[in-house]
Amino acid sequence: MKKRDTLILGGIAAAIALGGAVFFTNSKVLAQYRGKYPPIVQKLVDKFGLNTTEVDKVMEEVQAERGTRMQEMQATRHAEIETKLTQAVQDGKLTEDQKTQILTKIAEMEPVQNRAAETEGWFNLSAEERQAKMDEMRDAREQRRAELQAWEDSLGVDLDEILGYDIFGGYGGHGGRGGFGGGQGFKGMPSQNTLSN
Numbered sequence: 001m002k003k004r005d006t007l008i009l010g011g012i013a014a015a016i017a018l019g020g021a022v023f024f025t026n027s028k029v030l031a032q033y034r035g036k037y038p039p040i041v042q043k044l045v046d047k048f049g050l051n052t053t054e055v056d057k058v059m060e061e062v063q064a065e066r067g068t069r070m071q072e073m074q075a076t077r078h079a080e081i082e083t084k085l086t087q088a089v090q091d092g093k094l095t096e097d098q099k100t101q102i103l104t105k106i107a108e109m110e111p112v113q114n115r116a117a118e119t120e121g122w123f124n125l126s127a128e129e130r131q132a133k134m135d136e137m138r139d140a141r142e143q144r145r146a147e148l149q150a151w152e153d154s155l156g157v158d159l160d161e162i163l164g165y166d167i168f169g170g171y172g173g174h175g176g177r178g179g180f181g182g183g184q185g186f187k188g189m190p191s192q193n194t195l196s197n
Contacts, residue, residue, distance in 0.1 A: 036124065063119075081106065081163060088162045098157055105151065106167070109144075 045055055085102060088094040122130055152159055160166045
């Protein structure tokens with residue numbers, strides 16, 4: 001019995017790792033599911049009569065692993081941005097001071113863009129509570145986006161032109177969840193926000 005539960009929990013972890021990322025990147029889907037868990041996990045819990053405490057532990061482990069991967073991706077992204085900014089300084093498109101200000105702003109923003117941390121503990125919320133939290137997050141992102149655009153304008157540079165994508169764009173779009181593309185897609189590509197409106 002214990003071995004069977006271990007195998008099933010391992011299967012749940014694999015299902016979450018493979019399908020959970022897609023599920024949780026779409027905030028509309030996240031808000032709409034009614035159970036404690038994503039539908040696929042809830043079906044496994046119901047079908048095999050799993051201990052929900054154990055399932056909660058697995059869900060939290062998977063979420064922690066996702067957070068670690070996000071940190072690794074942010075480090076790679078930061079290095080690529082720094083390389084492009086250095087090239088822009090060499091090409092005369094930026095001053096060294098502007099580059100420093102941009103890198104400082106990026107460092108300030110990285111903790112804010114950590115969606116895994118923002119959604120920690122959401123498994124225990126009702127659909128209405130999740131929706132309220134997502135509405136708060138969306139409003140905060142929109143406010144940050146407006147502030148960052150004003151900051152970029154005051155700096156006198158077009159980061160979209162220099163980097164090839166909108167670094168402070170937010171969630172969704174080509175980069176998804178604040179990744180490359182910053183939610184706005186690469187130059188010339190429509191963002192997810194544009195497509196869904």
